[in-house]
Amino acid sequence: MNIRIPFKIDISKNSFFAVTAFLLFGLIPLTSQKLEAVFVAIFILLLIVQNFFNVNEEKKEVKFYTINTLLFFVLLFTFFDGFDYLAYKKLEQLVSLLIFPIIFYLLSSQKRNEVNKLFKIWQYTFLGSSILLVFVVYYLVFNYSNPRYPNFDSNLFKAALSDSSFFSRDPAYISMFINVAILICLDFLNKASKKIKKVYLFLIIIFLLIPIFLFSSKIAILGIVTCSIIYIIISFKKERLPIIISLCLLFFTTIILLPSKLNRFTDLFNNNILKRNVEYNSTFVHKETIKCSYNIFKSNFLFGVGLENTNTSVNNCVRKTFIYNEGVIYNPHNQYLGFALHSGILALLIFIYVIYNGLRLSYKNNKFLFLTVVYFCVFFLTENVLERQSGLVLFCFLFNTIPLIKSE
Numbered sequence: 190m191n192i193r194i195p196f197k198i199d200i201s202k203n204s205f206f207a208v209t210a211f212l213l214f215g216l217i218p219l220t221s222q223k224l225e226a227v228f229v230a231i232f233i234l235l236l237i238v239q240n241f242f243n244v245n246e247e248k249k250e251v252k253f254y255t256i257n258t259l260l261f262f263v264l265l266f267t268f269f270d271g272f273d274y275l276a277y278k279k280l281e282q283l284v285s286l287l288i289f290p291i292i293f294y295l296l297s298s299q300k301r302n303e304v305n306k307l308f309k310i311w312q313y314t315f316l317g318s319s320i321l322l323v324f325v326v327y328y329l330v331f332n333y334s335n336p337r338y339p340n341f342d343s344n345l346f347k348a349a350l351s352d353s354s355f356f357s358r359d360p361a362y363i364s365m366f367i368n369v370a371i372l373i374c375l376d377f378l379n380k381a382s383k384k385i386k387k388v389y390l391f392l393i394i395i396f397l398l399i400p401i402f403l404f405s406s407k408i409a410i411l412g413i414v415t416c417s418i419i420y421i422i423i424s425f426k427k428e429r430l431p432i433i434i435s436l437c438l439l440f441f442t443t444i445i446l447l448p449s450k451l452n453r454f455t456d457l458f459n460n461n462i463l464k465r466n467v468e469y470n471s472t473f474v475h476k477e478t479i480k481c482s483y484n485i486f487k488s489n490f491l492f493g494v495g496l497e498n499t500n501t502s503v504n505n506c507v508r509k510t511f512i513y514n515e516g517v518i519y520n521p522h523n524q525y526l527g528f529a530l531h532s533g534i535l536a537l538l539i540f541i542y543v544i545y546n547g548l549r550l551s552y553k554n555n556k557f558l559f560l561t562v563v564y565f566c567v568f569f570l571t572e573n574v575l576e577r578q579s580g581l582v583l584f585c586f587l588f589n590t591i592p593l594i595k596s597e
Contacts, residue, residue: 204239204242204299204303204307206235206236206238206239206242207235207236207239207296207299207303207307208307208310209235210231210232210235210236210239211307211308211310211311211314212310212311212314213228213231213232213235214228214229214232214311214314214315214586215310215311215312215313215314215315215317215318216228216314216318217315217318217366217582217583218315218318218319218321218322218366218367218370219318219321219322219325221355221356221357221358222357222358222578222579225578225579225582226578229285229582233288233292236292236295236296237292237295239296239299240295240296240298249294249297249298250294250297250592250593251294253546253550253591253592254290254291254293254294254297254589254592255290256542256543256546257286257289257290257543257588257589258286258287258290258291259539259543260286260528260539260540260543260575261283261284261286261287262287263528263532263535263536263539264280264283264496264531264532264536265280266532276496276497279496279497279576280496282576282578282581283575283576283581285581285582285585286575286581286585289585289586289588289589290589292589293589293590293592293593296593297592297593299593301593301595304590304593304594305594305595308590308593308594312373312376312377312557315369315370315373316370316373316374316393319366319367319369319370319397320370320393320396320397322363322366322367323367323396323397323399323400325356326346326349326350326363326400327400329349329350329353329356330345330346330349333345333348333349333352335348335352346360346400346403346404346405347360347404350363358579359577359579360404360406361404361406361408361409361572362577362579362580363400363404364400364401364404364406364409365409365568365574365579365580365583366579366583367397367400367401368401368409368412368413368416368564369561369564369583369587370397371394371397371398371413372413372416372420372557372560372561372564373557374390374393374394374397375394375416375417375420375557375560376556376557376560377390378390378391378394379420379424379556398413401413407571408567408568408570408571408572409568411567412564412567412568413564414436415563415564415567416560416563416564416567417436418433418436418437419560419563420556420560421433421436423556423559424556473511474507474511474519475522475571477507477510477511478503478507478519478520478521478522478523479521479522479523479526479571481503481506481507481521482503482521482522482523482526482527482530483526484506485502485503485506485530486526486529486530489530489533490533490534491533491534492532492533493529493530493531493532493533493536494530494531495531496531496532499520499521499527499530499531500518500519500520500521501518502530503519503520503521503530504518504519504520507519520573520576521573522571522572522573523569523570523571523572523573524540524568524569524570524572524573524574524575524576525537525540525541525569525570527573527575527576528540544562544566547562547588547591548562548563548566550591550592551591554591554592554594554595554596555591555594555595555596556596557596558587558590558591558594561587562587562588562591565584565588568580
């Protein structure tokens with residue numbers, strides 16, 4: 190007897206809990222930040238229950254998951270000012286770095302073809318959720334009004350999401366969900382044999398790209414462009430150079446032709462904006478946080494400043510020049526520097542090695558997962574992805590599936 194999924198994937202009845210878990214995790218884009226934690230807890234619980242039904246006892250992956258847990262354990266030795274409430278909350282937030290490797294290690298005893306099917310279920314569900322998310326974004330924007338944002342521009346789009354009582358997400362992380370959905374489409378496009386399917390997937394990609402440019406999140410756009418170029422390189426042989434040139438021309442043409450109110454890329458080439466210390470200039474603040482983080486790391490090269498002191502140290506440095514928005518505490522805005530400040534050079538080296546290990550293995554196993562890791566590597570340059578629930582759980586889920594998923 191088999192459980193029948195609507196898109197023709199047969200799963201053994203013994204995998205009921207795992208199917209439910211992967212379906213549930215595919216709905217993450219449609220949840221709020223508060224609900225994410227609930228979904229993750231249920232996901233983990235279902236996979237623990239599923240482990241009791243895994244009678245296959247295939248060889249489990251040990252080395253990969255042991256290395257991944259180091260990302261959590263390296264943070265335990267950095268409490269220079271004692272283990273207080275703030276340190277506890279930080280560790281509680283980062284505990285997914287430990288739990289996900291353990292859970293996926295247990296799942297690794299499942300048959301590989303079964304896990305591949307589970308992952309495909311997640312892909313379809315996540316893609317569908319992301320498409321619905323785009324409709325929700327448009328609904329929120331067109332029904333949003335605030336005297337502070339009279340113009341139809343990227344600021345209006347961001348405020349409409351940030352002020353939403355349910356979603357209330359940073360647009361960069363909404364863009365992250367949508368970009369992962371685009372990478373899923375590219376994966377399906379690479380495997381599609383019928384032209385009509387390729388046309389549908391291409392139209393979905395265009396549909397998903399529109400809000401990415403409307404949000405004008407620079408790092409999200411750079412991330413998906415980087416992944417698209419790499420996708421072309423690894424998927425095409427003869428035609429890849431003209432396709433890459435065409436893609437780059439399309440990208441630069443879009444950036445040039447976009448109205449200034451929807452185009453924040455020009456800020457990177459405007460010295461006045463880079464140095465303009467005013468209240469509403471996120472480009473200046475990002476530059477200052479990364480510069481401060483780097484300088485603090487240079488002074489605390491070996492051991493960092495401690496998990497509990499990182500944001501305070503960075504914020505105190507930034508506040509020497511940026512005096513606005515006093516209620517905001519600024520973090521390093523760079524995940525690499527984040528780990529370096531938490532625990533010094535050792536944490537940074539472990540983080541880089543974990544990422545390298547994931548890139549190496551995913552390139553062999555599954556090109557979609559390889560592209561998602563590349564995307565996160567780019568995203569890490571300006572965001573503390575692993576210190577926000579939205580970024581942390583998605584990264585942990587995708588990264589820890591790498592040893593279990595084989596390309597068809």
